[in-house]
Amino acid sequence: MKKYILAIDAGTTSSRAILFDKLGNQVSISQFEFTQIFPKESWVEHNPNEIWETQLKAIKEVVIKSKINVEEIDSIGITNQRETTVVWNKHTGEPVYNAIVWQDRRTASFCDLLKENGHEKIFNEKTGLVLDAYFSGTKIKWILDQNEKNKISAQSGDLLFGTIDTWLIWNLTNKKHHVTDCTNASRTLLYNIHELKWDKELISILDIPFNLLPKVLDSSQRVGNIDSSILGTEIPICGIAGDQQAALFGQMCLEPGDAKNTYGTGCFCMMNTGTKAVKSKNKMLTTIGWKINGQINYALEGSVFIAGALIQWLRDQLQIISNASEIESLAKTVKDSGGVTFISALSGLGAPYWNPTATGSIMGITRGTKKGHIARASLEAIALRSMEIINEMEKDSGTKFKNLKVDGGASNNDLLMQIQSNLLQSRVVRPKLTETTALGVAFFSGLASGFWSSIDELKSIWEVDKEFLPENDDSCREIIENWNKRIRNT
Numbered sequence: 252m253k254k255y256i257l258a259i260d261a262g263t264t265s266s267r268a269i270l271f272d273k274l275g276n277q278v279s280i281s282q283f284e285f286t287q288i289f290p291k292e293s294w295v296e297h298n299p300n301e302i303w304e305t306q307l308k309a310i311k312e313v314v315i316k317s318k319i320n321v322e323e324i325d326s327i328g329i330t331n332q333r334e335t336t337v338v339w340n341k342h343t344g345e346p347v348y349n350a351i352v353w354q355d356r357r358t359a360s361f362c363d364l365l366k367e368n369g370h371e372k373i374f375n376e377k378t379g380l381v382l383d384a385y386f387s388g389t390k391i392k393w394i395l396d397q398n399e400k401n402k403i404s405a406q407s408g409d410l411l412f413g414t415i416d417t418w419l420i421w422n423l424t425n426k427k428h429h430v431t432d433c434t435n436a437s438r439t440l441l442y443n444i445h446e447l448k449w450d451k452e453l454i455s456i457l458d459i460p461f462n463l464l465p466k467v468l469d470s471s472q473r474v475g476n477i478d479s480s481i482l483g484t485e486i487p488i489c490g491i492a493g494d495q496q497a498a499l500f501g502q503m504c505l506e507p508g509d510a511k512n513t514y515g516t517g518c519f520c521m522m523n524t525g526t527k528a529v530k531s532k533n534k535m536l537t538t539i540g541w542k543i544n545g546q547i548n549y550a551l552e553g554s555v556f557i558a559g560a561l562i563q564w565l566r567d568q569l570q571i572i573s574n575a576s577e578i579e580s581l582a583k584t585v586k587d588s589g590g591v592t593f594i595s596a597l598s599g600l601g602a603p604y605w606n607p608t609a610t611g612s613i614m615g616i617t618r619g620t621k622k623g624h625i626a627r628a629s630l631e632a633i634a635l636r637s638m639e640i641i642n643e644m645e646k647d648s649g650t651k652f653k654n655l656k657v658d659g660g661a662s663n664n665d666l667l668m669q670i671q672s673n674l675l676q677s678r679v680v681r682p683k684l685t686e687t688t689a690l691g692v693a694f695f696s697g698l699a700s701g702f703w704s705s706i707d708e709l710k711s712i713w714e715v716d717k718e719f720l721p722e723n724d725d726s727c728r729e730i731i732e733n734w735n736k737r738i739r740n741t
Contacts, residue, residue, distance in 0.1 A: 253325035256697050257313070257486070258689035259306060261331040261415045262494070263352065263516050266306035268313040269689045270324075273702070275712035277684060279317035281309040288349060293356035293598070296349035299337045302415065303422050307481065314482060321482045327423075328490030328696030330497040330688050331415040333438045336390035338463070339418070340404070341411045344426065347401055350415070351390040354517075354556065354598055358389035359607040365389075370456055377443045377450050379528060379537030381605055385554070387414060388440030392457045405460045412463040414438070416491050423488065425478040431465045432472075432491035433547070437539040442467070444528060444539055447547065470496070470541040471695040490696030494688045495519040496540055498658055499550060501691025502682065503713045505706065508650035510641065512671075513688065514661035517601075518555035518637050522644045522652070525549065533643035534603040543698065551647055553602035553640030557595045557611075558633045559661050564597060565629060571622045578626055579666045585623035587726050588631055590615040592737045595632040600741070603643050609741045615733065633661070634671040635734050641675060654678045658687040665717075672719040673727050679719040 255278060260267040266285060270278040283305040288296040314321055334353035339346040351357070362382045365371065371382050380386055391412050395401045404410045413421065417431045436442040436449075441459065443450040449464050468474060470492045476485035492500070495513060499521045502511040507525035512518060521540070528537050528549045540550035557564075562575045572578055596609040613625065645651055655677060661667060662685050672679040684690055697703040 252323070253702060254323040255319060255325060256693040256702060257310070257324050257327045258693040258696075259310065259327060259329045259419065260494070260689040261302065261306060261329070261419060263332045263354070266302060266309045267689070268306070268309040269686060270313055270317050270319070271690060271693045275684065275690060277686060278319075279313050281313035281316060283309050291357075295352040295355045297335065297352055299339065299346045299350045299418055302350065303419065306419060310481065321484055321486070324486050325702045326487045326489040326696045326700040327477060328692035329416050329419060329488060330492050330494050330692035331419070331435070333414060333435055333493035333495070334385055334387050334390070335415050336387045336394070336412070337415065337418045338391060338394045338401075338410055338412050340409060341426070342409060344422070347404075347410065348394045348397065351394065353385060355390070356384045356599060356607050358384040358393050361389050361393070365456070374440055374453060377445070377453060378437065378440055379444050380438070380440055381534060381536070382440075383605055384607060385601070386438055386440045388453070388457050388459070391459050391463070395459070405463055408462045410463055411465070413465055417465045420474065420488060420491070423477040423481065424475045425480075428475045429465045430468050430474055430491075432468050432470045433539045433542045434470055434493040434496040435491070436467045438493060444537065444549075469543060469545065471543045471699040473699055487700065488696070489699035490692045490694075492541060492692050492695055495521055495552065496550070497691035497695070498688045499523065499691070500541055500694055501687030501689075502656040502658060503710055504656060508648065508652050509656075510644065510652050511656040511658065512637050512641075514558055514633065514657065514659035514667070516558065516560045518558040518633060520553050520637055520640045520644065522551045522648060522650070523548065524551055524648060529647055531643075531647045533646055534605055535640070535643055535647055536602065541695070551644050553644060555633070555636040555640065556598045556601045558636075559659075560597065561593070561595050561629050561632065562661070565626070571625065578630065579664050581623055582627040582630055582666055585621060585627055588628040588730070589620060589624040590617070590733065591620060591624045591628040592733045593625065593628040593632040594738055594741050595629070595636060596741055602640055606741070612741065614737045630664070630667045630670055631730055634667060634674050635731070637671060638674045652677065654680050656680050656682065658682065658685045660685070668719045669722070672721045673724045674731065676721045678721070681716045681718075683714040683716040
């Protein structure tokens, strides 16, 4: 009898494998970090082979730790850091360059050139995205342009492109399947989200050979089997989704207007817009939420590039905390931020500003400023950037939402969640399981395999851990006013 779904969660800093049971409970988890490579200012890379090796290690370990029989695993779902780009030789399996990470800004000037040449509108209309270095398309071009050999190999069909899901599936299936799903494809600047296909005009503008691109599948669909050499038996892969779309589904944000915010390395807020692709007038992204049984579901998204990474910076660079978990207790040593505002633009600013050259700053410091004030201002910065995005989404969708569902590591910070509720003046809801990214892709996989019978069955699994209700906090107005005034100078 099949008892478990294996979720592969290929994140920005680590490779994880999580086993879920029929009730959506986390049975076992394994996680291995991999190296962050910073060759130049604003460049961020990963070693694709290290990602594969750590992911393979996590898959094997999670089964050993759980002490289950591998024959009890029904299927596998794969979720991933979406825009991170790998190009590899299909014969040798070797990458031609390191993976260029979604945070990387090296193609910002090329994106500016595309705008100058009048291409911004067509990319936005067809993909729902803005022309920004964040997305995969310009990263592919940069890799191919590094030497003539790459260009020739790409033209002759010897190279393959993939986001991390594609790279892992290709390796897991022993080179049998070069595929992705529509959520990951929709983040490349190459996929027409209305016609649901790779767009030849956009591909031509970026001068990328069509044969480089993977086949695009539904988010919930049988893909193929992992090779028996990995776990001793073949297991079907039945779910693929970008991490934020997986989290949207894992949070059961199934109706138009339902919204979630994931507090990870960055913050990623998504709002379900149903079967309609809502064009943003406020620099949000229009993207694909998922596709099940051929039925497409769209979403609006806004990205905060720096969230949990801000806490890491306080730990590693300023060293005012020794562990990320200390930030809440330090912030609680003061009643407020003491007029301090932390503009968290350590990697430029994402939505709604899309300013790749913006830099961070800490303003409002006086001789009375303590570590606690900076800690609290850091939490406020995460919540304020999320608030900005949610406000713009409400304008675009014409929907005033009452609840914000939250997940990700930093959502376990009660003070941050309360600040978020106060600033939004709405209810913030945290589920019992905050690993909703992995749970979401497990749901996709289990639906395709028949492990779960319907979405209604999935609804019954989802449970609330804690709700945060807005407090009458007079300081919120001052915090927002200071933020709006100070961010204009960024």
